[in-house]
Amino acid sequence: MTRLRKPMFARSIVILLAGLLLQSIPGVSLQAADRPNVVLFIADDVSWNDYGCYGNAAARTPNIDALAESGIRFDQAYLTASSCSPSRSSIITGRYPHNTGRAAELHQPISVHLPWFPQLLREHGYYTAISGKHHMKTTAPTDEHPQRPDPFDHVDGGKAPGDTSGSANWLSVTQERPKDKPFFFWFASYDAHRGWDADKQWDEELYGPMHRAEDVIVPPFLSDDPETRADLASYYNEVTRFDHRIGVVAEELRSQGVFDNTLILILADNGRPFPRAKTRLHDSGMKTALVASWPNGLKWSGQSDQLVSVIDIAPTALKLAGCVVPETVQGVSMQPLFESQSNSIRKYAFSEHNWHDYEAWGRSVRDGEYLFLVNERVDLPWQGPADSVRSPSHQQLRSLREQGELTEAQADVFLSPRPTVALYHTASDPQQLNNLVGNDRFADVEERLAGVLETWMDETGDSVPGKLYPDTFDRETGSRLKPEQIDIVGAFSPGRDRNADQINAPGPR
Known part of the structure; x- marks a missing residue:
């Protein structure tokens, strides 16, 4: 027996060393159970306080609420841009918008040389999928910077006949994944982007009754009238459909026995598509709900007041996967926040507002108690994007303005000139x-x-x-301007003159 043990022991050592060697080779996967799975749920245009777990008793979000109850609800999580594609481009690269290149502005591409964190996960053996709203692209490859590898094994638009939510395929993607790999899912709904397709596609057996206009909570900067309430009720319906699909995926993960080893993060790309929300640097636009669920990895549960920026998601996922975080990532891993309620990872969170339908330049910093912002286009109002301007809610505010009946909060939608600098104590002045x-x-x-x-x-x-990209829509009606009304000659995006997409320094944090 002694002679037999030596070869077996030696073979065990060889196997162990081989396993360690495989871990060090990019693209070679260990068993799926060795590393956590990550699922990122991103809502489209949903404000932080439009979920039940964040205090909105009118919006039905039972699945998100349940995940928050057993996980961590972050109460000081902030976006880097309250604008769809700049926000998503920032999240996927772990960089501030102006450091992504032209992607600092709506519909523009990320500089091709910058890695996307799902690409790094895929190279490290993860199965990666994006289902739903994509809204991200890169600049054309060059000899110096060739096209980067595809970050996703699976890509689909998340739509099906009679269902344009962006979440229609989340269940099938979860079911059909390879079972021998850890996985990363970027599940991005179109809910709750205008124009309210959930109302026409509603299934009461799945989502429950539609929200009633009389039950919604009207923010103080909107008009409390039947038209605005109906607008908000339709918006709530989309939030509830988003919540339902999260519950479906969570249940499937449980049935597969992988829920406990899956980090789920729930957030939105920007605030609700209403006046004084989306595109704003204020809480109504830039603050996001952020719920984390991971039974095997979270050492505590409850509410966290620690500052978090969405650029912290990329390094978090990469570190949990055992990947080297590239120097291009400006965020910092959230792992310490999972370990203890008292841990912190940053002193400051920064945000920016650039072109989104309208000319703009604004910057802000938060320290967890105060919000400080600067505005370099003081003569222009911050009324919101064009789809919000066209909304019944915005047009009702226009009517009140014409009648001279706007409150201070409502008048801020049209305020011009605006202050160049502003400082707010957010706890005592939530609006x-x-x-x-x-x-x-x-x-x-x-x-x-x-x-x-x-x-x-x-x-x-x-x-x-010196010259920013100009308005492409009318500020009063939201109608698209004619090409001859738009002068883009000499305009360029922030940071371009300083090659900010080549700068990796994160600044204070």
Whole structure:
């Protein structure tokens, strides 16, 4: 027996060493159970406080609420842009919008040399899939920067006959995945983008009764009238459909026995598509719900007040997968936040607002208590994107304006000129209407945050172009302007003059 044990022991050592060697080779996968799966659910145009677990008693989100109850609900999570494609491009690269190249502005491509984190997961043995809204692309390859490998094994638009939600195929993608690999899913719905297709495709057996206009919660910067309430009810319906599909996937993961080893993150790309929300630097546009579920990995559950930026998602997924985080990533892993409620990963969260239908340039920094922002286009109102301007909710505000009946919160939708700088104490001023700039009591806070923002802009290569891309829609009606009304000659995106897409410095954090 002694003679037999030596060869068996030696063979075990060889197998162990071979396994360790395989772990170090890119693209070679260990067993799926060795590393956590990651599922990212991204809503389209949903504000942070339009979920039940964030205090909205009118919006039905039972599945998200349940995941928040057993996981972590982040109460200080912020986007880098309240604009669809810039926000998504920022998340997938782990970089600030102006550091992604032209993608800092709506519908524009990410610089081709920048890696997307799902690509790195795929190279490390993960099965990767995107189902639903994509809205991301790269610039054309060059000799210096050839086309990067495809980041996803599977790509589909998430639509089916009679279902344009973007979430129609999430269940089938989950069911049909390879069972011998860990997986990463980028599940991105079109809910709740205008124009409210859930109303026409509603299935009461699946989603329950449609929301009633009389039950919705009307934010103070909107008009409380039948038209606006109906608009919000249709929006709530889309939020509920998004929630339902999350529940379907979670149940499938449980049935497969992999739910406990799957990190689920739920967020949105920007605020609701209503006035003073989407495209805003204020909480109504830039703050996002962020719910984390991972029974095997979260050491505690409850509410977290620690600052999180969405650029922190990329390094989190990569580190959990055992990947090397590339130097292009400017975010920081959220893993310490999973370990203890008292841990923190950043002192500041930065956001920016660039062209989205309308000319704009704004920047902000948050420290968890205060929001400080600067605006380099003070003569232009921040009324929201064109689809919001065309909405019944915006047009009702126009009617109140003509009658001289706007409240202070409602009037802010049309305010021009706007302040160049603003400082808000977010806890005591949740709508951010009380500008503290010039108040001696807060002079030190203003000076500190102004300095932090200036340092961030300098270190990350941000800039204010002499000519920004102009309006392409009418600011009053939301109608598209004629080509001869749009002068783009000499216009360019922020950071382009400083080659910000080549700069990896994260700035203060």
